[in-house]
Ligand code: GDP
């Protein structure tokens with residue numbers, strides 16, 4: 001509870017003082033130390049200041065200051081007392097003395113809970129360290145923006161309970177991106193006990209820029225010098241102890257991939273917290289005489305107002321005012337003397353501009369880099385090292401003006417070929433297992449609806465989709481590897497020009513590729529695109545990226561009609577999605593989404609050989625997700641579709657086909673059939689399309705149920721083609737032609753994304769309007785493309 005919440009006459013024991021460094025120091029100097037007892041002498045509601053007694057003398061604190069002091073109150077201690085009394089007979093202790101002791105104990109306990117957050121550039125290894133510390137399995141990836149939300153974890157270490165928070169990656173603490181704003185707000189509002197500034201040791205100069213801003217904020221912090229293995233391997237020499245001294249921040253080398261140094265990191269945090277380690281001190285990043293003078297002038301105006309300045313350090317506010325930071329201007333507007341602050345700021349900005357021939361914002365940035373260069377000159381000796389060479393060498397090839405594109409296509413082709421050709425073997429094994437189970441149940445169970453449900457509903461539906469588990473895992477392993485190795489960032493880089501032509505940015509490319517895995521995280525990852533217009537357009541075209549859920553349908557259909565060249569047909573479908581997305585982006589850019597786009601930097605992380613473990617883990621996570629979907633929504637959908645196709649019950653003399661047609665599902669199919677006839681679909685395809693709206697895998701499982709053949713038919717087809725799955729074999733003997741089959745695949749590729757994806761478009765764009773727009777345009781596009789394809793195809797054949 002907050003000290004300000006105690007009433008007159010109550011007392012409390014101090015747990016913690018929050019706020020920026022300068023404020024904390026002053027409060028602690030006044031005697032508000034952890035474990036100390038404070039008594040409230042006078043706390044009138046609505047009255048400032050509040051009078052306290054601490055260490056036997058009286059002090060006044062303003063309410064805003066008392067808000068930042070955490071205490072254990074008598075009330076809280078009483079609750080504990082009551083609990084204890086039930087357990088033990090009265091011990092003869094002075095009642096008041098006992099209570100104070102209890103409060104101290106509680107304060108001590110509570111002081112052993114620390115909130116720690118990771119702040120650092122994208123891709124510096126925050127999530128890796130977070131995972132090691134908390135034992136979680138958050139996604140790590142070798143490009144910016146994998147972590148878009150704060151992830152929290154809890155663990156205990158050396159008697160302390162740590163709440164750790166993995167914040168999104170940022171290059172600085174300005175407010176150009178939502179991430180930056182988010183991180184800054186988090187630090188100010190949540191006042192974490194210690195900030196872990198994760199720094200990529202192989203890219204010090206740029207990473208330390210953020211560090212200098214954290215120093216300006218004057219928050220307690222520690223530096224995790226991550227990627228230390230790379231620093232070692234590079235032959236560069238860094239005196240990290242000296243760096244820590246220069247910056248006033250303890251520096252702990254870590255290797256996020258192996259966990260080296262992570263224990264020491266947390267031990268040091270405890271040491272800082274307990275005041276055992278005094279390497280932490282607040283320094284000022286020196287911006288040079290001229291800037292410093294002006295920073296001081298603005299700061300002076302801010303300091304007219306009493307602490308704690310809405311939790312910001314006055315110096316930070318001053319620097320940010322000079323940098324024209326919109327959010328900080330809003331904060332300063334809350335000061336009564338805002339007009340003075342603004343007038344001073346304007347004068348200073350003008351002065352800086354005249355003197356330095358540069359606006360104050362870039363002057364401050366330059367000065368910070370100057371500070372960093374200076375610091376590094378003292379403690380860092382650079383050697384041209386092999387990663388550099390290797391990176392440059394590889395980059396010159398894979399981002400080559402001409403070579404880059406064929407290499408990209410080749411890699412994609414290898415990915416697809418392996419996914420479908422290598423995946424075929426385990427697919428056949430699983431398929432055999434599924435049909436064996438079906439046969440066992442078929443022969444051993446008495447006839448009746450239950451048997452039909454199990455064989456024709458569940459086994460045919462779920463079994464029809466589960467056989468593709470290996471393909472999906474292989475595809476994901478490839479995508480994962482390309483992301484982690486850093487290749488994906490290169491692909492984005494070479495695509496930048498092309499993307500600009502679409503009115504997008506190279507950064508849009510990664511969400512698009514991620515869309516091949518699943519559209520939902522892809523839509524979420526558009527948050528890293530700083531430019532609103534590009535972000536929205538990217539979001540709108542992601543559904544055209546063929547997600548894995550559509551894969552089973554492709555595999556079934558191509559298996560039925562093009563068993564030998566299935567991977568080529570599927571590759572073509574993916575390509576079609578990409579080409580259409582380009583066209584759509586151009587259209588949206590011109591007609592639908594308005595506004596200016598602004599350029600921004602694209603970065604190339606160094607290449608890293610992804611650890612087999614991490615690739616394996618991502619792949620397995622995907623596999624697990626897939627299996628989970630099988631056991632839940634796909635199972636349910638299979639049963640529902642089966643039920644709708646089973647009832648009303650079969651009448652005497654009806655063939656299976658006739659029965660299906662007059663079943664409920666047949667009626668649904670017949671109802672949508674006219675609309676889909678121009679595309680060349682029969683009612684069974686119509687039904688699959690309708691059911692697929694919940695999740696695209698259901699398209700395949702629905703086909704599994706609808707096309708499940710009777711035993712006699714199945715046996716006939718049994719030995720025909722070893723490379724085909726059972727369902728493919730059946731479909732190849734159905735009424736579908738290869739032309740309408742292809743047309744169907746085009747429709748499945750393009751038509752509306754699943755409902756969860758639509759919801760995430762709403763969440764990311766902030767408006768339902770864009771979800772509905774997506775549903776409408778994709779479905780229209782699907783219909784038009786399928787119809788054109790089918791009609792022209794019919795004329796030619
Ligand atoms: P974040 O964006 O800061 O959360 O970074 P991630 O934790 O996602 O890591 C980015 C990439 O760097 C991943 O491919 C990690 O496997 C890799 N990585 C993380 N820490 C280290 C490290 O200490 N050394 C090396 N060589 N690679 C690391």
Ligand code: MG
Pocket residue numbers: 123126127128139140146147
């Ligand atoms: Mg991360």
